[in-house]
Amino acid sequence: MSKKIAGPEIERLVQLLSRMPGLGPRSARKAVLALLKRRNELLIPLTEAMQQAVEKISECPTCGNLDTVSPCSICQDARRDDSLIVVVEEVGDIWALERANIIQARYHVLGGHLSPLDGIGPDKLNIAGLLARVSTGTVKEVLLALNATVEGQSTAHYVSDLLASSGVSVSRLAQGVPMGGELDYLDEGTLAAAFKARRKI
Amino acid sequence: MSKKIAGPEIERLVQLLSRMPGLGPRSARKAVLALLKRRNELLIPLTEAMQQAVEKISECPTCGNLDTVSPCSICQDARRDDSLIVVVEEVGDIWALERANIIQARYHVLGGHLSPLDGIGPDKLNIAGLLARVSTGTVKEVLLALNATVEGQSTAHYVSDLLASSGVSVSRLAQGVPMGGELDYLDEGTLAAAFKARRKI
Numbered sequence: 001m002s003k004k005i006a007g008p009e010i011e012r013l014v015q016l017l018s019r020m021p022g023l024g025p026r027s028a029r030k031a032v033l034a035l036l037k038r039r040n041e042l043l044i045p046l047t048e049a050m051q052q053a054v055e056k057i058s059e060c061p062t063c064g065n066l067d068t069v070s071p072c073s074i075c076q077d078a079r080r081d082d083s084l085i086v087v088v089e090e091v092g093d094i095w096a097l098e099r100a101n102i103i104q105a106r107y108h109v110l111g112g113h114l115s116p117l118d119g120i121g122p123d124k125l126n127i128a129g130l131l132a133r134v135s136t137g138t139v140k141e142v143l144l145a146l147n148a149t150v151e152g153q154s155t156a157h158y159v160s161d162l163l164a165s166s167g168v169s170v171s172r173l174a175q176g177v178p179m180g181g182e183l184d185y186l187d188e189g190t191l192a193a194a195f196k197a198r199r200k201i
Numbered sequence: 202m203s204k205k206i207a208g209p210e211i212e213r214l215v216q217l218l219s220r221m222p223g224l225g226p227r228s229a230r231k232a233v234l235a236l237l238k239r240r241n242e243l244l245i246p247l248t249e250a251m252q253q254a255v256e257k258i259s260e261c262p263t264c265g266n267l268d269t270v271s272p273c274s275i276c277q278d279a280r281r282d283d284s285l286i287v288v289v290e291e292v293g294d295i296w297a298l299e300r301a302n303i304i305q306a307r308y309h310v311l312g313g314h315l316s317p318l319d320g321i322g323p324d325k326l327n328i329a330g331l332l333a334r335v336s337t338g339t340v341k342e343v344l345l346a347l348n349a350t351v352e353g354q355s356t357a358h359y360v361s362d363l364l365a366s367s368g369v370s371v372s373r374l375a376q377g378v379p380m381g382g383e384l385d386y387l388d389e390g391t392l393a394a395a396f397k398a399r400r401k402i
Contacts, residue, residue, distance in 0.1 A: 007269040009253050016247040020232045027223045033293045034222050035251070036258060036267050046217040047255055050236070050248040052210050057237060066237050068208040092234045 010036075062133070064109030064126055066091050074098075074107060081105045083140040087130060087159065089113050089147055097145065105143075108133065113151040114158055127159060134166050141169040148175060211237075263334070265310030265327055267292050275299075275308060282306045284341040288331060288360065290314050290348055298346065306344075309334065314352040315359055328360060335367050342370045349376060 010032060018028035035043040059065070060072035067073055074080065074094070084105035088094055094107050110125040133139060142163055146152035160170045176194035177186060186194075211233060219229035236244040260266070261273035268274055275281065275295070285306035289295055295308050311326040334340060343364055347353035361371045377395035378387060387395075 007258075007274070009250065009257055009269055010267065013247075013250045013254055016243065016250050019243055021235050022228045022231065023223065029293060029296065030223065031221045033267075033291065036254065036292070039255070042217065042220055043251065044255055046214075047248065047251040049210065049214045049217050050244065050251065053214055053237065054240070054245055054248055056210055057208075066211065066234075068210055073208070090234065091237070092230060095230065 062129075063107050064091070064111060064129070065094055065107060079104065082138045084143060085130070085133060085139055085141075086143045086145050088145050089152060089155070093145065093147075110146075110155065110159075113146065113149075113155040115151055122158065125155070127162065130159070131162060131166070134163060134168055139168050141171060144170065144172045146172075148173075263330075264308050265292070265312060265330070266295055266308060280305065283339045285344060286331070286334060286340050286342075287344045287346050289346050290353060290356070294346065294348075311347075311356065311360075314347065314350075314356040316352055323359065326356070328363065331360070332363060332367070335364060335369055340369050342372060345371065345373045347373075349374075 013032050013035075014025065014028045017023055017031050018025045020028075023031060035046070056068040057066055058068075058070055060067055060070060060075055062071045062075045065072040065074055069076065081104055084103075085108050086097065086103055086105055087108045087110060088097070089110055089112055091109055094109065097103050097107075108126070108130050110127065110130070112120055112125055114120060114122065114125065130142075134142060142159075144156040144159060146156045156172055163170050174197065175190070176197055177183070177190065181190075183191065214233050214236075215226065215229045218224055218232050219226045221229075224232060236247070257269040258267055259269075259271055261268055261271060261276055263272045263276045266273040266275055270277065282305055285304075286309050287298065287304055287306055288309045288311060289298070290311055290313055292310055295310065298304050298308075309327070309331050311328065311331070313321055313326055315321060315323065315326065331343075335343060343360075345357040345360060347357045357373055364371050375398065376391070377398055378384070378391065382391075384392065
């Protein structure tokens with residue numbers, strides 16, 4: 001808002017909300033109006049939930065996951081396989097993999113991907129923590145479950161090189177046609193990867 | 202999240218954020234991750250700003266505007282013209298008109314538009330408050346600055362009928378080609394309205 005209208009409180013709320021991903025100044029104003037209009041059903045519960053998050057949620061010192069307990073509930077889970085560490089870029093990737101309910105192992109959050117143009121070098125990612133975990137000898141395999149983007153894959157190569165001398169097996173997710181994928185809608189890179197990695201049936 | 206991953210605190214935050222306009226479950230998860238990742242720069246300041254909003258911002262009993270003072274700063278502003286009330290659907294419309302900096306009058310927020318299919322009849326809008334303000338005798342003109350949608354315009358007709366016997370002049374915003382508008386891109390309704398309301402130059 002270029003002009004002060006309803007006091008600095010509303011303006012500050014608009015300004016902060018517009019910094020969230022997916023919200024611009026216009027949608028932030030709409031969001032603030034929705035919050036103020038639905039005070040008891042939305043604004044107050046959301047404020048309380050955020051207060052709880054501020055007080056209780058912290059980053060796991062072992063794997064970088066976000067949780068209310070420290071170490072996180074995944075690191076504390078005795079039923080999980082200690083020999084496999086699944087390396088991901090962000091905590092959201094842990095959520096996606098846990099929703100899929102396919103992995104009963106440990107995770108490690110790098111906190112992003114290498115991006116020299118944005119000034120994100122290896123020192124900005126939690127790579128040292130990963131090497132320390134691998135060096136304990138319990139880990140047999142490191143699965144680099146990074147995004148299939150240029151940045152994700154170059155980060156995977158970098159980490160993979162660092163792990164080459166550690167003696168652990170390093171793997172990555174398979175690439176190919178996604179379930180339900182229609183060939184006509186897939187990009188050439190995916191089709192080429194699926195062709196190269198074709199399997200006998 | 203169909204599966205519990207990082208404790209009920211994060212799930213509740215995702216669930217509440219997904220109720221905001223423009224955010225679905227997926228973008229709400231992204232927003233929560235951004236909040237937790239940028240704890241000091243975003244989560245804590247936003248929580249505080251919302252706490253301030255909960256404590257300080259309320260609906261103006263006179264006009265329905267949202268403000269930290271009651272009556273709101275516009276209703277309290279002695280320099281504004283008491284004889285003109287600009288009727289809008291939502292508080293966001295006041296913000297838009299105030300940003301344009303064209304009106305030095307009073308406002309009245311209806312709180313929406315008539316929408317029988319959604320169960321929003323005249324009793325759900327603050328029409329009684331408008332009639333009460335008009336009946337004091339200070340008001341000479343009521344400008345129905347409602348959206349140029351079917352619902353906005355039928356609400357304008359309804360309110361206009363109620364005000365017919367009050368003796369005040371009832372007006373609406375002009376319709377026509379918007380500034381910078383290219384005829385080729387305008388809908389037929391706008392072109393027809395602009396043609397009908399054409400002016401001698």
